[in-house]
Structure formats: C-alpha cells, structure tokens
Amino acid sequence: MWHSDQVPKRVDHDQRRREIAEALFRIAATQSLQAVTLRAVAAEAGISMFQVQYYFPAxxxxxxxxxxxxxxxxxxxxxxxxxxxxxxxxxxxxxxxxxxxxxxxxxxxxxxxxxxxxxxxxxxxxxxxxxxxxxxxxxxxxxxxxxxxxxxxxxxxxxxxxxxxxxxxxxxxxxxxxxxxxxxxxxxxxxxxxxxxxxxxxxxx
Amino acid sequence: MWHSDQVPKRVDHDQRRREIAEALFRIAATQSLQAVTLRAVAAEAGISMFQVQYYFPAxxxxxxxxxxxxxxxxxxxxxxxxxxxxxxxxxxxxxxxxxxxxxxxxxxxxxxxxxxxxxxxxxxxxxxxxxxxxxxxxxxxxxxxxxxxxxxxxxxxxxxxxxxxxxxxxxxxxxxxxxxxxxxxxxxxxxxxxxxxxxxxxxxx
The missing domain is CATH 1.10.357.10 (Tetracycline Repressor, domain 2)
Structure with a gap:
C-alpha cells in the first residue's frame, strides 16, 4: 500500500519541476537567461516563490x-x-x-x-x-x-x-x-x- | 592649415570610441552582454562616465x-x-x-x-x-x-x-x-x- 502513497508523489514532484523549467524556458527564450530569477519564474509559472524555492533553493x-x-x-x-x-x-x-x-x-x-x-x-x-x-x-x-x-x-x-x-x-x-x-x-x-x-x-x- | 586642426581630432574621437568598445568586449567576454552598462564600461576603460556618455548618450x-x-x-x-x-x-x-x-x-x-x-x-x-x-x-x-x-x-x-x-x-x-x-x-x-x-x-x- 505504501507504493500508492509514494509513486504519485514522485510523479507530481517531477511534473512540478518540469513546469518550473518550462516557465524558465519561456523567460529565457523571450528575454534572456539573465532575466531568469526565482521570482520571475514563479510569476511565469503561476505559483508562489515558496513553491519554486521548495524545489530549487537557489x-x-x-x-x-x-x-x-x-x-x-x-x-x-x-x-x-x-x-x-x-x-x-x-x-x-x-x-x-x-x-x-x-x-x-x-x-x-x-x-x-x-x-x-x-x-x-x-x-x-x-x-x-x-x-x-x-x-x-x-x-x-x-x-x-x-x-x-x-x-x-x-x-x-x-x-x-x-x-x-x-x-x-x-x-x-x-x-x-x-x-x-x-x-x-x-x-x-x-x-x-x-x-x-x-x-x-x-x-x- | 585647418586640416591639421581637424584631422587629429577625428582620429582621437575614433580612437576613443574604439577604446570604449574594447572595454565593452572585455566585460561581455568575461561576464555577459547583460553586465554591460555605461558605468561598468567607463570603469573598465579607466575613463569617466561623463566621457563615455559624450560618445554614447545611451x-x-x-x-x-x-x-x-x-x-x-x-x-x-x-x-x-x-x-x-x-x-x-x-x-x-x-x-x-x-x-x-x-x-x-x-x-x-x-x-x-x-x-x-x-x-x-x-x-x-x-x-x-x-x-x-x-x-x-x-x-x-x-x-x-x-x-x-x-x-x-x-x-x-x-x-x-x-x-x-x-x-x-x-x-x-x-x-x-x-x-x-x-x-x-x-x-x-x-x-x-x-x-x-x-x-x-x-x-x-
């Protein structure tokens, strides 16, 4: 039973990291890599800074x-x-x-x-x-x-x-x-x- | 005689613009183009902000x-x-x-x-x-x-x-x-x- 608890979570985490990466790509592709900040990516991804920092502290x-x-x-x-x-x-x-x-x-x-x-x-x-x-x-x-x-x-x-x-x-x-x-x-x-x-x-x- | 007044000045202006460009190249090559500012270039070229702005207002x-x-x-x-x-x-x-x-x-x-x-x-x-x-x-x-x-x-x-x-x-x-x-x-x-x-x-x- 522990599997059904763990596996979906892992998938969600990967999914969330990928969404953050996609937001980063959109900023880098239309502005520059230098325009990429945790704050800008959070805004682009439509999530909180806290959530971005949970996955990527820096x-x-x-x-x-x-x-x-x-x-x-x-x-x-x-x-x-x-x-x-x-x-x-x-x-x-x-x-x-x-x-x-x-x-x-x-x-x-x-x-x-x-x-x-x-x-x-x-x-x-x-x-x-x-x-x-x-x-x-x-x-x-x-x-x-x-x-x-x-x-x-x-x-x-x-x-x-x-x-x-x-x-x-x-x-x-x-x-x-x-x-x-x-x-x-x-x-x-x-x-x-x-x-x-x-x-x-x-x-x- | 007016030539000897005019020609060296033009050469100096070109020379100064080129020095500013060289300072810009060094910053861009070791940091990034985004690190290029009038202030950073002036510091790198060893001249004043005023002099940089004389040649390049923006x-x-x-x-x-x-x-x-x-x-x-x-x-x-x-x-x-x-x-x-x-x-x-x-x-x-x-x-x-x-x-x-x-x-x-x-x-x-x-x-x-x-x-x-x-x-x-x-x-x-x-x-x-x-x-x-x-x-x-x-x-x-x-x-x-x-x-x-x-x-x-x-x-x-x-x-x-x-x-x-x-x-x-x-x-x-x-x-x-x-x-x-x-x-x-x-x-x-x-x-x-x-x-x-x-x-x-x-x-x-």
Whole structure:
C-alpha cells in the first residue's frame, strides 16, 4: 500500500519541476537567461516563490535542472526519429534522422534551441572557466561515425571517404544550420536540401 | 592649415570610441552582454562616465557601435588573409582563407567570437522580434559560391558538385566549428584538418 502513497508523489514532484523549467524556458527564450530569477519564474509559472524555492533553493540549481531538462527533451525528440530510422536498417536514413532531428523546425524546437544558445553564450563568456555544459557534439559525431563506418563496410559509402572527418563535417554543419535557422538565414526546406545534398554525395560516392 | 586642426581630432574621437568598445568586449567576454552598462564600461576603460556618455548618450548606442566595430574587426582580419590568397589566383586558397579566417585561433579572436555569440544569443532570445544583426553568413556563402563557380569553370571543381549547396555546407560547417572551438570540442589543428579534408574532396573531385 505504501507504493500508492509514494509513486504519485514522485510523479507530481517531477511534473512540478518540469513546469518550473518550462516557465524558465519561456523567460529565457523571450528575454534572456539573465532575466531568469526565482521570482520571475514563479510569476511565469503561476505559483508562489515558496513553491519554486521548495524545489530549487537557489537560482543556480534551477538553471542546472533546466539545462538537464533541455538535453533530456532534445534527446527524446532525436531518439524517437533515430529509433524509427534504425528500424529501416538503412544507415543513410539513420544519419539523416540524426541531423534533421536537432534542427529547429517548429515553434517548440525553435524555443528550445534559442534557450540552448543562451546557455551556450553564458558558457563561452566567462573567460577561462571550463564550460558547464555536457558537450552534445562529440556524442553526435560518434553516432554519425559509427553509422558511416557500418555503411562503408557494407559498400554504401565509398572507401575513399574518411568516416570520422565526414562525421565531424556533418555534425558541425548541422550546428551551423541550427544557428542560421534561428535568424532565418535558412528555413527547414533549405536546411533539408543542404543535408540531403551532402548525404547524396557521401552515400552515392 | 585647418586640416591639421581637424584631422587629429577625428582620429582621437575614433580612437576613443574604439577604446570604449574594447572595454565593452572585455566585460561581455568575461561576464555577459547583460553586465554591460555605461558605468561598468567607463570603469573598465579607466575613463569617466561623463566621457563615455559624450560618445554614447545611451547604452543601446554603445552596444550598436560595438557590434559595428566587431564586424569591422572581423572583416579586417578576414580581408587580410583573403587578399593574400587572391594574389595567388588559386580559388582553393581563397576558399580556405575565407573559412579559416573566421575561426577563433588565438586569444584575441576567441574573445571577439565569444562576444559575437553573446550578441547572437540576445538576438535569438527575443521572441518574434527581427534580428538586429546584419547576417554575415549570406555574405560568406556568396563569396564561396563565386569562387567555387570560377574554379568549376576552370575545371578545378568537378561538374557534379552544386557550387551553391557546397557553399552553404562549407559556410555552416565553419559556423559550427567556430562554436565548437569556443568550448574546446576542436582545436585549430583539428578544425583545419576538417576544412582541408572537405576541400580535398571538392577540388580534387
């Protein structure tokens, strides 16, 4: 019986933390991370300062949780489309899903990408301090390189391509497309065409 | 004779504005753009608030001038290495200079790139407002596409490459490398290897 007491509570706590993070995202995406305070987030979430402080005694803990949450949300989004592509057993489809799934293609992902850029800017504007962020780029590069290796062994990618350097080039190109899309230098269709063009050369030879 | 009265004054004014911008860069690069105030910049530059306000009555004007100055400094840096490459008459050398010259390869360029990211973050975290920044990416893409076209006409780039899409891919890859270098995901040597690898495929066929 103790389970029915405990489990819903845990779910509620997680739910409340996520609501607080969503309020933080909205403030960061429309103002800045510097505009984020416990008071501003409480007002945006429509709850009391006391409740925010119950979950996050200090602003720094709230910011860290929100960063953790944003990587979780990005991971879930990418994970779904990569899992779908993996079922096809086609490395090109997997690589394509890896690249497209990180781009800001709708209002929700635009907001989350803008918040990620805001965190990134805080990280790079602190002189010599090491970055807080767990780097996502190396993970993407490893994933891409693994798929390209596999495709190369099966003959889908010609032997004269260096899979690791191609993975580096594709991952950084996607990071650049992400930023460029946020200032409307490219739309989703253009970004997709650029990615497909590159994959066409890589996979056809 | 009036010239000798006028010209040095203009030079002094420009010099003073640039010193103020440099103080602003140091604050933005080690704290944040939000930490930039007329007072903080005056203290950092070692001059009075009155002097800062003489040049920039409001913070917004100071921020705009500093953005203008950073694009000027980046332009000068790129311009020098591109001009040198243009003298060789070799499109591959020009494309290479375009890409490498925007990367943060020393302390000075790291600082300026970090400040550019800070401005970028402010631009993308204001909801639906159009960006203040004059986009630099489209200029880079046009420059690259022009060089690739010329190389293709001379047989240096095989006909099956789409020069515009290659220019998009190279420019966004470079933007992604720039960001990744700021968090030390790549060093200058690695970034150069990735760029040279891509150019090797493009120019050799």
């Amino acid at each position: 602003k720094e803990q709230m910011l860290q949780y929100a960063w953790h949450r944003i990587t979780e949300l990005s991971g879930e989004r990418s994970g779904r489309s990569i899992a779908e592509a993996l079922r096809t057993g086609d490395e090109r489809a997997v690589v394509r899903a890896c690249l497209l799934s990180v781009l800001p293609t709708d209002e929700r992902s635009r907001m989350l990408c803008a918040v990620q850029i805001a965190y990134f800017a805080v990280d790079v504007t602190r002189g010599g301090q090491p970055p807080d962020q767990q780097a996502m780029l190396p993970h993407l590069v490893r994933l891409l390189a693994g798929q390209l290796d596999q495709a190369q062994q099966r003959g889908g990618v010609p032997a004269h391509f260096d899979t690791r350097l191609e993975a580096d080039a594709l991952a950084t190109m996607t990071a650049g497309l992400l930023s460029a899309m946020l200032v409307e230098a490219y739309d989703t269709e253009q970004a997709t065409r650029i990615i497909d063009y590159r994959l066409g050369h890589l996979f056809a030879g | 913070k917004e004007q100071m921020l705009q001038y500093a953005w203008h100055r950073i694009t000027e400094l980046s332009g000068e840096r790129s311009g020098r290495s591109i001009a040198e490459a243009l003298r060789t008459g070799d499109e591959r050398a020009v494309v290479r200079a375009c890409l490498l010259s925007v990367l943060p390869t020393d302390e000075r360029s790291r600082m300026l790139c970090a400040v550019q990211i800070a401005y970028f973050a402010v631009d993308v975290t204001r909801g639906g407002q159009p960006p203040d920044q004059q986009a630099m990416l489209p200029h880079l893409v046009r420059l690259l596409a022009g060089q690739l076209d010329q190389a293709q006409q001379r047989g240096g780039v095989p006909a099956h490459f789409d020069t515009r899409l290659e220019a998009d891919a190279l420019a966004t890859m470079t933007a992604g490398l720039l960001s990744a270098m700021l968090v030390e995901a790549y060093d200058t040597e690695q970034a150069t290897r990735i760029i040279d690898y891509r150019l090797g495929h493009l120019f050799a066929g």
